[in-house]
Amino acid sequence: MDKMNLIFVVHNHQPVGNFEHIFEMAYERSYKPFIDVLEKFPKIKIGLHISGPVYEWIMKYRPEFIERLQSLCAEHRIEMLSGGFYEPMLAILSQKDIQGQVKMMNDFIADKFGQTPKGMWLTERVWEPSLPLLLDGTGIEYTLVDDAHFTYAGKKRDELGGYYITDKAGKVLLVYPISQRLRYAIPFAEPEETLKILRDAHNRGFSGICYGDDGEKFGIWPKTFEWVYEKGWLYRFFETISSNDSWLNMALPSEYISKYAPTERIYLPTASYQEMMEWSLPADSIPLYDEFIKYLKDSNLYDRYEPFVRGGIWLNFLSKYPESNRIYRRVLKLSERIDSIRSQKVREEAKRHIYMAQCNCAYWHGLFGGLYLNYLRNALYENAIKAQRVIDEYRGGQWAVSEIVDTDDDMNNEITLDSNDIYCIIKPSYGAAVEEIDFKDVAFCLTNVLTRRKEGYHSKLFAQHQHSDGGEVKSIHDIVRSKESGLENYLIYDRYQRLSFMDHFISKDCDVNRMRSEGYTELGSLVDAPYTYRRKDRRGAAYVECEAEGVVRIGGEELPIRMQKKFKLVSSRPELSVSYKIKNCSKSEINCYLAIENNLSLLAADSPDRLIVIPTENVRYERFKEVMTAIGISKFYLYDGYLKRNFVIVSDKIFNLWHYPVETVSQSEDGFERTYQGSAFILVYDLSLKPDEEFSFSISLGEEEVK
Incomplete structure (x- = not known):
């Protein structure tokens, strides 16, 4: 033998x-x-x-x-x-x-x-x-x-x-x-x-x-x-x-x-491999899958029937996590574009960034952090933006254009606004919210924030028991522990995707903590409603107008309203401008807060070179890990010392700012951990509208270099 x-x-x-x-x-x-x-x-x-x-x-x-x-x-x-x-x-x-x-x-x-x-x-x-x-x-x-x-x-x-x-x-x-x-x-x-x-x-x-x-x-x-x-x-x-x-x-x-x-x-x-196929299942299916395997093992049937027990397939991560699908489609479409570049040198440079943006790790999540690690998602976006920048430089000139395109291949059109400085995706099918804002000069996606959602392993936090800390070396798949106590208190699941320029109507007794804990009541119907839209590009400027009719529920009544959102991007400066007009179409007064939610991230929650700056008489500096409010302001900055940039948010009307960190609980090779995904910046406007009265205001989000 x-x-x-x-x-x-x-x-x-x-x-x-x-x-x-x-x-x-x-x-x-x-x-x-x-x-x-x-x-x-x-x-x-x-x-x-x-x-x-x-x-x-x-x-x-x-x-x-x-x-x-x-x-x-x-x-x-x-x-x-x-x-x-x-x-x-x-x-x-x-x-x-x-x-x-x-x-x-x-x-x-x-x-x-x-x-x-x-x-x-x-x-x-x-x-x-x-x-x-x-x-x-x-x-x-x-x-x-x-x-x-x-x-x-x-x-x-x-x-x-x-x-x-x-x-x-x-x-x-x-x-x-x-x-x-x-x-x-x-x-x-x-x-x-x-x-x-x-x-x-x-x-x-x-x-x-x-x-x-x-x-x-x-x-x-x-x-x-x-x-x-x-x-x-x-x-x-x-x-x-x-x-x-x-x-x-x-x-x-x-x-x-x-x-x-x-x-x-x-x-x-x-x-x-078996674990990957389990991880790709929907969150609610994973405990059932585990329960079934336990039943087979307890019944001494698992060895016999194991070949017929399997979970999902990897591709379903693109369904399970819209954030994964979003960057995947972005990179896929950029890859299709580089074939049109005649210069081989330019094409190879763009191709290398495309390949780097295809690194698998941040597209899925299982035992390791993967998608839940914001810096890994950032690397994908960074290379996608660099690839787009190479394509832009080959194109030459200055521009600001809009395009109607199904960016995520879900049969609903998005609208892209694209200039020398900024790339933006608007979702008319989802509240005319902004899905992505990229600043090209620093190759940075400011909207890189993950939605807090249920994971199949979250139930283990409640049933967790202490494992022996003896000398036995376990497979990483067998290790269950937490990196801090009380993590179950952070298991908060978002009812909406973490996008930006999302429009909430909330009662005036609401506060930042209720928003953070999802303990508030949504009075409006437009936060994720479909909008009609039309483009109005002009030379050096791209315009998109979105409109929808909905209701605000106050005092047991459904009061009709009309919302208009106008997005503008110009070729002359790195700034996205959004103009709002809300009309009370009812015969009753509307008295509530209008809360414009923006989910933004500079990646670090507790770093001296990443700060929220409130430019009042006594300038306030806050770190992103803090829950904070600022009353009666019209402007604030997100300071990034690493990028040497201020991201500036300005409104022509006074608002109250509510801020809280968006934190998830996920598993990693070291155990369960709380992970900073980004921050919710909620601009709260006092809305008091009589019948047929309108309220108009604008918000701009721009960038300036810090010397």
């Missing part, structure tokens, strides 16, 4: 936009020490995938690490795997962008390591049956997915080994099933457990078993640095594998393929 082969693949990745100290920590605690140990064992071979963001950081700060990898590649101890350079989710990209990203990584690996990649790491192991066709022409021959994908196709885990052949329209791709048993054992169980798994597979007649998972498991996940390096798990693991070479061999993925035929043909359904 041939020796047993362990195909061992490690995937190292950090998102575009992650903090420099996180890259450094990951390098010092995982990427470097792993190679330090590997170099000591000449019989150990691995497949290694490093994402583009990590490569770029290493090239800039630790170039000597590249030289070490080059030596290991030359010794045929490391096979470099390709993939989308900036770790995109291939399932949502056009074929053009899939091939562009993969070829970008292929070229990098060929240049730095002298290898022509044959395999690729599939982002989050999200498989689509069309991938063999989409990857045709990239030179990719194989990839890896979880063995769960195979069980969804009717296979049993103990029947899986080696690699399989699949195709789409005759385009072939080879697929390794990643062993779940190995993935859960490494590095949490002693090395002998891995030997047991490999012996079992060998005794069943298989000549190869594949392991593939995140490199961050080896030093970054909680307690793993101490376990893997300080207590010597990785050293013992490689030593154990090396000392069993009489029956066990480590093979590079392409090396194994060259020696052994595929196990059989297989066609896999759309899938990812």
